[in-house]
Amino acid sequence: MELCGVRLPNPTVLCSGYLGVSAGSLAMCARAGAGAVASKSCSLAAKRGHELPAVIYWDNIVMNAVGLSNPGVEETVAELREYKRMSQVPLIASVFADSPENFAAVAVKISEAAPDIIELNLSCPHAAKGDIVFADSPEAAAEVVNRVKSEVKMPVFAKLSPNVRNIAAIAKACVDAGADGITAVNTLGPGMRIDIQARKPVLGNKFGGVSGPAIKPIALRCVYEIARAVDVPIIGMGGIRTGEDAVEFIMAGASAVGVGSALIWHGLGAFRTISDGIDRFMREHGYSKIEEMRLEE
Amino acid sequence: MSEIYRVFRIEKVIAETDRVKSFVFDGKLESRPGQFVMAWLPGVGERPMSIANDEPFTLTIANRGFVTNRMHALKEGDRLWVRGPYGNWFRLQGKKIVLVAGGTGLAPMRFLIKEAAKQGIETCVFMGARTKAALLARPPCPTIVATDDGSEGFKGFVTGALEAHVAREKPDCVYACGPERMMADVLHICERAGIPCQLSLERYMRCGFGVCGACAIDGFLVCRHGPVFTSEAVKRMADFGKFARDASGKRIPV
Numbered sequence: 001m002e003l004c005g006v007r008l009p010n011p012t013v014l015c016s017g018y019l020g021v022s023a024g025s026l027a028m029c030a031r032a033g034a035g036a037v038a039s040k041s042c043s044l045a046a047k048r049g050h051e052l053p054a055v056i057y058w059d060n061i062v063m064n065a066v067g068l069s070n071p072g073v074e075e076t077v078a079e080l081r082e083y084k085r086m087s088q089v090p091l092i093a094s095v096f097a098d099s100p101e102n103f104a105a106v107a108v109k110i111s112e113a114a115p116d117i118i119e120l121n122l123s124c125p126h127a128a129k130g131d132i133v134f135a136d137s138p139e140a141a142a143e144v145v146n147r148v149k150s151e152v153k154m155p156v157f158a159k160l161s162p163n164v165r166n167i168a169a170i171a172k173a174c175v176d177a178g179a180d181g182i183t184a185v186n187t188l189g190p191g192m193r194i195d196i197q198a199r200k201p202v203l204g205n206k207f208g209g210v211s212g213p214a215i216k217p218i219a220l221r222c223v224y225e226i227a228r229a230v231d232v233p234i235i236g237m238g239g240i241r242t243g244e245d246a247v248e249f250i251m252a253g254a255s256a257v258g259v260g261s262a263l264i265w266h267g268l269g270a271f272r273t274i275s276d277g278i279d280r281f282m283r284e285h286g287y288s289k290i291e292e293m294r295l296e297e
Numbered sequence: 298m299s300e301i302y303r304v305f306r307i308e309k310v311i312a313e314t315d316r317v318k319s320f321v322f323d324g325k326l327e328s329r330p331g332q333f334v335m336a337w338l339p340g341v342g343e344r345p346m347s348i349a350n351d352e353p354f355t356l357t358i359a360n361r362g363f364v365t366n367r368m369h370a371l372k373e374g375d376r377l378w379v380r381g382p383y384g385n386w387f388r389l390q391g392k393k394i395v396l397v398a399g400g401t402g403l404a405p406m407r408f409l410i411k412e413a414a415k416q417g418i419e420t421c422v423f424m425g426a427r428t429k430a431a432l433l434a435r436p437p438c439p440t441i442v443a444t445d446d447g448s449e450g451f452k453g454f455v456t457g458a459l460e461a462h463v464a465r466e467k468p469d470c471v472y473a474c475g476p477e478r479m480m481a482d483v484l485h486i487c488e489r490a491g492i493p494c495q496l497s498l499e500r501y502m503r504c505g506f507g508v509c510g511a512c513a514i515d516g517f518l519v520c521r522h523g524p525v526f527t528s529e530a531v532k533r534m535a536d537f538g539k540f541a542r543d544a545s546g547k548r549i550p551v
Contacts, residue, residue, distance in 0.1 A: 019510035019518075021546040028516045040510065040546070048544040052343035053335070055504035058299040066503065069511075071547035197304050198339035198378065263508045267521075 015260035023082035030089035032268035051204030065208035080113035135161035138173030149178035168229035213239035227253020243277010329386035391469020399475020425455030481538035
């Protein structure tokens, strides 16, 4: 299948944030059967992240407050170049920044590693606008996309947050500003978990983004609304564990599907389980292309 | 709703050296030697710790930063929150083995010594520390001691005495835990002698269960594929003995 001219061996994509710190771990996911891999979001300067615990899970819920730790774009470029030497599986480089200008600067720098796609992690604070993240506002999100698109050649995907009233409007603003695709969704929330024995929040940062199968219905609705508003490829994600889960996202409008929390319960085998499950469903129901599997409406 | 942590109460605190304490808890943690837990002090932070004993569950903690400093203030009767065990474990093989421990690398070895004794395996321990004052209590089996300054046992690195011993005794397997450069020496000694070895590696860890990627070393995750690696696996790691990563993911010399 193809995503903006980038050929993926199958529609599963390693979600940014999972196992994307090093060339070696990205290549490990590629070998395990990922159709594309997204690196961990990087910024201009290094960030150490929040105090531990930073990633917890229970039942069908994952919560993380890693705090966008990354070694900075300079180091990340070296790491991604190394990945490109190790694997042919397409690479999505995720970036974030505190202003549209810095988004452009980090995107220009990361393009030195020649990723196949650049993904804008818009769920990070907009320094000039106080309490909002870029993904909260159609104008702020569009400004980032516009700046980045005028500076880089490769396809640019905007990764959106589900924590908005009208995600379709944000997606449309991004596409109107030149986004080549949409990744949806980032984590829900933030949420909180309290240890009642300790009388303390569990996460070092108190709050953390919620993901996992528990958020799948919300992620699916977001993908559906985005697909009705824009005509670009969508990487759908949010609690996908099986081929059937992935088919739901495809029917809602996704062209590819993210694999993240499934790695907790199913390990690296999750990529093959999900891509084989999609294949099997397509065979059994006589579909030959992803695009044939849209909702009947 | 499932619990994330199990709460243990401290039954006994043993001051091993001026910067290492062992905490003996009020129960058993079903686990194998070489596995680790994430130990959480609510409101302070969480750190990965090797299991020094399953029953009673015991952790040997070096005071080497903000979180472990606060853990060292814990007294008998206080609680510690634990998730895990995580990771793989040492595989006992043969009739005669050698264990090499540097500093608090002795912690998982104490658990391994107990299991080896249960199986009637002849065990010899090489333990090293910077000085006599930094040596942990000796295990209940034949033990060779080395200190960097010669204040106790051999002067020099513990691996200095290892090569001749391995050549003479031909153990079935060598197990090591400690500073990575020490383990690199152990690997080379074992390679030259043609003896298999299992090394317990340490990297900055975040999740502990194989998804965040912080502890990646080449194509391996220390928390999920390790922390114990065979010589065959370690030889495929370009970073072994050279580079680790800090909390940001930046490569730093070991």
